[in-house]
Amino acid sequence: MLVVMKPHAGQPEIDAVIEKIRSLGLTAHPIPGAQRVAVGITGNKGGLEPELFTTLPGVADAIRVSQPFKLVSREVKEEDTVIDVGGVPLGGKDLAVMAGPCSVESRGQLLEAAQAVKASGARFLRGGAFKPRTSPYEFQGLGEEGLKLLAAAREETGLKVVTEVMDVEHLAMVADYADVLQIGARNMQNYSLLRQLGRVRRPILLKRGPSATIKEWLMAAEYVVSEGNYQVALCERGIRTFETMTRNTLDLNAVPILKALTHLPVIVDPSHGIGLRAHVPAMARAGIAAGADGIIVEVHPRPEKALSDGQQSLTPAEFDELMRQVRVIAGAVGRGV
Numbered sequence: 180m181l182v183v184m185k186p187h188a189g190q191p192e193i194d195a196v197i198e199k200i201r202s203l204g205l206t207a208h209p210i211p212g213a214q215r216v217a218v219g220i221t222g223n224k225g226g227l228e229p230e231l232f233t234t235l236p237g238v239a240d241a242i243r244v245s246q247p248f249k250l251v252s253r254e255v256k257e258e259d260t261v262i263d264v265g266g267v268p269l270g271g272k273d274l275a276v277m278a279g280p281c282s283v284e285s286r287g288q289l290l291e292a293a294q295a296v297k298a299s300g301a302r303f304l305r306g307g308a309f310k311p312r313t314s315p316y317e318f319q320g321l322g323e324e325g326l327k328l329l330a331a332a333r334e335e336t337g338l339k340v341v342t343e344v345m346d347v348e349h350l351a352m353v354a355d356y357a358d359v360l361q362i363g364a365r366n367m368q369n370y371s372l373l374r375q376l377g378r379v380r381r382p383i384l385l386k387r388g389p390s391a392t393i394k395e396w397l398m399a400a401e402y403v404v405s406e407g408n409y410q411v412a413l414c415e416r417g418i419r420t421f422e423t424m425t426r427n428t429l430d431l432n433a434v435p436i437l438k439a440l441t442h443l444p445v446i447v448d449p450s451h452g453i454g455l456r457a458h459v460p461a462m463a464r465a466g467i468a469a470g471a472d473g474i475i476v477e478v479h480p481r482p483e484k485a486l487s488d489g490q491q492s493l494t495p496a497e498f499d500e501l502m503r504q505v506r507v508i509a510g511a512v513g514r515g516v
């Protein structure tokens with residue numbers, strides 16, 4: 180249920196609603212809005228009587244939330260969530276552009292990539308220090324050394340760092356270095372990790388599991404938000420289908436569906452989505468045209484030498500050309516870059 184306060188309701192009236200919710204053994208989630216405050220309620224098994232709340236002073240309405248994902252739904256918060264990543268917006272009118280190598284490999288490789296993507300207009304640097312590889316014999320990432328290189332690249336360029344955290348064990352360490360914590364597709368339903376992410380004060384980029392439905396994905400986001408971290412963005416990165424020509428099938432259907440169902444920002448990853456360098460720009464353009472709030476793109480100074488995902492990494496020159504196109508499309512759909 181969502182308790183909607185009147186526009187002029189004061190803190191004592193909001194506190195009284197929260198107190199009432201707690202007295203029923205339920206959890207209150209105050210949600211500030213542009214016009215008025217609302218208080219989400221979770222923890223109830225069945226439906227609640229609206230009169231429990233509509234009779235309290237300052238309450239405009241008490242509405243049943245029909246979706247199983249409550250706090251991330253647009254029913255509970257109508258306005259788009261804009262995450263403030265140390266002064267750089269993630270969500271909102273301006274597109275968030277994240278770019279960089281799949282894996283952090285060396286100081287030289289990372290700095291070269293960072294400087295290039297910055298020059299082309301990206302404001303976030305991506306790069307994995309902990310890599311979830313399909314084979315245990317493949318490059319697993321540089322670990323903390325990679326995180327240090329990401330911090331050095333941030334120092335040098337001012338770009339915000341997006342990097343993956345794979346497990347609860349390394350969460351505190353990765354959160355120390357990262358500006359945005361990426362949750363990989365393989366971990367989307369790692370509920371103990373999701374719960375812990377709800378307790379850190381860092382924005383989360385939650386990638387879609389390769390076989391997760393949109394509903395399961397939103398429920399995964401709900402795990403994080405229900406623990407108190409509202410700074411969650413969703414990333415469509417392709418799902419597994421019967422198609423074998425492409426690495427995954429980038430499900431751009433998910434973009435308008437998500438934009439209707441949730442207030443969370445939606446990012447598209449065309450690199451993992453199609454997995455083929457030649458076609459990454461087309462899918463990046465399509466993602467923005469479909470209404471995504473940003474893109475995350477793999478860029479490597481020498482893709483043929485990359486230790487992971489070279490086949491889908493753009494060269495800096497290709498990324499620069501993509502950014503030129505992105506600006507045109509953004510303008511056509513009323514967005515800035």
Ligand code: PEP
Nearest residue numbers: 281363364365386416451
């Ligand atoms: C990545 O971003 O390099 C990555 C491993 O992505 P995903 O979790 O979507 O496979």
Ligand code: MN
Nearest residue numbers: 281477487488
């Ligand atoms: Mn990758």
